[in-house]
Amino acid sequence: MSGGISRRRFVKLLGGAAAAIGLASLGYSLGWFSAGERAVLERSISGESNLERPLVSLVKGRDVNAMVRRAIKAIGGIEALVSPGSRILIKPNVGFNRPEAVTSPEVLRAVIEVIKDADPKEIIVAESAVRGYNTSNNFGVTGIADVVRGLGIRLVDLDKSSEIVKVKTSGKLLGEVSVFKLACDADVIISVPRLKRHSQAIVTISMKNMMGILPSDQKGMFHVLGLQQCIADLNTVFRPDLAIVDATEVMTVSGPGMGRMVPGEAILASRDPVALDLIAAEYLFRLEGNENPLETALNVPHIKLAAELGIGINDPSRIRVVEERVS
Amino acid sequence: MVLGLLFIPLAGSFLSMLPSRRVVRPPGAVDEKLFLELCTRCGICVDACSSEGRGTLEPCGILDGVSMMGTPKVNPLRAPCEARYGICEGRLPCVKSCPTGALRWIEPEEIKLGSVSWSPGRCIAVLGGECLVCAEVCPVPGAITPRNGIPVFHSNRCVGCGRCVYACPADPKALILMPEGERRHHWGRAGFSR
Amino acid sequence: MGSSRLLKINLLTVAAVIATYVALNLSGVALGGYCLLSLGNMPFICPLGFLQRPSIVEATTHAILIGLAITLALIALHGRIFCGWICPIGLGLRFLKHDKGNGRGIILAFSISLASMLIVSWILGFPIFCLICPVGIVSRIIASALTGSLDLWSILWGITIFAVITLVLRIHNWCGGVCPLGALQALLSPLKILRIKASSRCTRCRICARNCPLGLEIHKDREVDHMSCTACMKCVAECPFKALKPALSSPLSSTRLRN
Known part of the structure; x- marks a missing residue:
């Protein structure tokens, strides 16, 4: 081996290794190794709750447990919705790491206990936080994790699940929407938001809460396309079958992260x-x-647009409100 | 041989004086000149940061400057920095992992990595869309206040966590995290405390 | 033939060190790279990196000093074994055959190079060698790749540095006189225990010296520059009489030999 040739070979070797590393990193950054796009799915929402004269219960009081039970009972009871053997997805709002901006753990506990009584096959509590917030950390610091795990229920940080599916909507702006597969698999979706103001959606209640089943890019896309219409469009396929609103402490004036907290002392359900x-x-x-x-x-706007899409009724004369008080 | 012996002092001092980009450093970084001396570019802070999930820290590349390569920078496009109002508040794994004192302990309320700079021409709200995501995700009271549906940025209050940059749905982003107004440890003033 | 096997083994050791480093980082057992490896909470800093940063003294912990002491002790006992078996530039030494230099004056050149580099670093308040250090650049490229932030320009920069060192400065000049990493190891190891020894079978044929990439005159047992030797084992493999072999000798007896 003479020095000249061998040195050339050495440089070649070095260049080859560097090129391989470069190619691999380029591929990594361009996403060559990630899974390809999947087919677009369809999902049907249960039509039976599309009542002509919907019932909304508004229960006031201080005993959260009793209020939640009464509110659900007033709209026909959990048995009408949850049959033994169904898979339930509970979607609380745990978008932030401040306790006042998320569904209170007590309300969530009461909801889970009521559903547990109906003996479903599986209950999952799942959330994907507002972008820039770590969902698992939110679960921990707001006390949601302790409550849910204490009841022996599966708590899912959707941001850690990589399975994303595309679902066809019957909305106006969104032809299809990417969601976490877990949300798509559930038979019954129960939205448990906290009553809050929202800087862009005006209010964030049960329909806006459904944005928590979207992966990060899709959430951003909603703002690019037009948030209000997208919320309505999303609810054409992911319409909560039951919604229970935590209005024990209400975030008013501004939101959804920070606002003036006012005691509301109420639970609403429909x-x-x-x-x-x-x-x-x-x-x-x-x-x-x-x-x-x-x-x-x-x-x-999104409540109006949702009614136009036939997701529900926004005519006050057709809505029956059951107001109760639990001492 | 003589050329060889002069190579390192000449090339090294020349390269060290080449201009470099200003980047946002992790919390508790000492003054930039001292930081560049003390940082061994070992990447341990970057590792420690990513152990908390998808970390914000990444090593600088050669395009940030020859003298910067391998030093840590905050990249809010990867994830926001959780040192203030987040997971790492009061723990600072990056600072605790630094073996050479390039990053030093800093109290949460002292943390200011920089501030965001806003490009109205790219902002969805300015262009007529329904977007105030930056104000929605901002954890600092009064740092981003919406006015007539358009965000107003108060850089004196901004802690530079980069949540708004991370969440900004505009493409290209309407927000960039800059080291403007950053708070650093000063040489000789703050002792090494851990 | 022996040399090509040695080359393969050396390629494997360099690759194994990099693979271990990647595995340690991914598993979280140890963090960092060549420049500073943190095993548990014990940091092992590159001694040259430490020396180039006078301000580090202000931030030094006991752990860093203990790690440094262990590293220095290992270097003192084994000499330039890092150059011969771990350094990616040292790998290039395998391709060199005959003595480009006379094998003398290496220690003097090393001393000048190390001293001038350190003085400039201290004056500028900047670790200048770390900018060029090929080992550090490999370390940084791996760290970037692990975090998914590696860009093509950084790789090109690394290739440029390697090309300048191997093609412009020439490997034997770099490893035998310029590289401060090699210099520090050589200067620290007058009492090293790992040495190549010639037995009585030696016929003074000089084949070893012609095969030594640094041109060291191994056959002259008393005069050989042990401090410069990288323990690359090329001479051992090429000796037709199997007269050379690595041996552990106690530091005291070897000093006696030198005197």
Whole structure:
């Protein structure tokens, strides 16, 4: 071996190794190694709750457990919805790491206990937090994790699950929507939001809460396309079958991260998310001291758009509100 | 041989004086000049950061400057920095892992990595869309305040966590995290405490 | 033939060190790279990196000093074994055959190179060698690749550095006189225990010296520059009389031999 040739070979070797590393990193950054796009799925929502005259219960009081039970009972009871053997997805709002901005753990506990009594096959509590917040950490610091795990229920940080599916919507802006597969697999979706103001959606209640089953890119895309219409479009396929609103402490004036907290001391429930969001929004605006709370609620774009898409009823004359008080 | 012996002092001092980009350093970084001396480019802080999930820290590449290569920088496009109002508050794994004192302990309320710079021409809200995501995700009271549906940025309050940059749905992003207004440890003033 | 087997073994050792480093980082058992490896909470800093940073003294912990002491002790006992078996540039020494230099003056050149580099570093307040250090660049490229932030330019920069060192400065000049990493190891190891020894079978044929990439005159047992030797084993493999072999000798007896 003479020095010249061998050195050339050495440099070649070195260059080859560097090129291999470079190619691999380039491929990695271009996403060559990630799985390809999947087919677009279809999902049907249960039509039976599409009532002509939806029931909304508004239970006031301080005993959260009793209030939740009463609110669900007033709209026909959990048995009407949850048959033994069904898979339940509970979607609380745990978008932030501040306790006042998320569904309170007590309300969530009461909801889980009620559903457990109906003996479903599986209960999953799942969430994907607002972008920039770590869902698992949110679960921990807000006390959600302790409550859910204490009850022996599976708690899922959707951001850690990589399985994403595309689902066809019957909305106006969104032809199809990417969601975490786990949400798509559930038979019954139960939305458990906290009643809050929202800087862009005006209010965030049961329908806006469903954005927590979207992966990060899709959430961003909603803002690019037009948030209000996208919320309505999403609810054409992921319409909560039951929604229970935590209005024990209400975030008013501004939101969804920080706002003025006002005691609301109420739980609202309904099987019609549009009717529920309308009544809950009215309740919120009334707490804010708005002179025309019902009209303001009727003008919340995504509630109006959802009604136009036939997701639910926003005609106050057709909504039956059951107001109760638990001492 | 003489050329060889002069190579390192000449090339080294020339390369060290080449201009470099200003990057956002991890919390508790000492002054930039001292930082470049103390940092061994070992990447341990980057490892420690990613042990908390998808970390914000990444090593600088050669395009940030020859003298910067391998030093840590905050990249909010990967993830926001959790040192303030986040997972790492009061723990700072990056600082605790630094073996050479290039990163030093800093109290949470002292942390200011920089501030965001806003490009209105790219902002969805300015272009007529429904977007205030930056204000929605901002954890600092009063740092981003919406006015008529358009965000207003108050850089004196911004801690530079980069949540808004991470969450900004505009493409290209309407927000960039800059080291403007960053708070650093100063040589001789703050002792090494751990 | 022996040399090509040695080359394969050396390629494997370099690759194994990199693979171990990647595995340790991915598993979280140890963090860092060549420049500073943190095993548990014990940091093992590159001694040259330490020396180039006078301000590090202000931030030094006991752990860093203990790690440094262990590293220095290992170097003192084994000499330039890092150069011969771990360093990716040292790998290039395998391709060199006959003595480009006379094998003398290596220690003097090393001393000048190390001293001038350190003085400039201290004056500038900047670790200048770390910018060029091929080992550090490999370490940084791996760290970037692990975090998925590796760009093509950084790789090109690494290739440029390697090309300058191997093609412009020439490997034997670099490893036998310029590289401060080699210099530090050589200067620290006058009492090293791992040495190549010639037995009585030696016929003074000089084949070993012609095969030594640094041109060291191994056959002259008393005069050989042990401190410069990288223990690459090329001479051992090429000796037609099997007269050379690596041996462990106690530091005291070897000093006696030198005197």
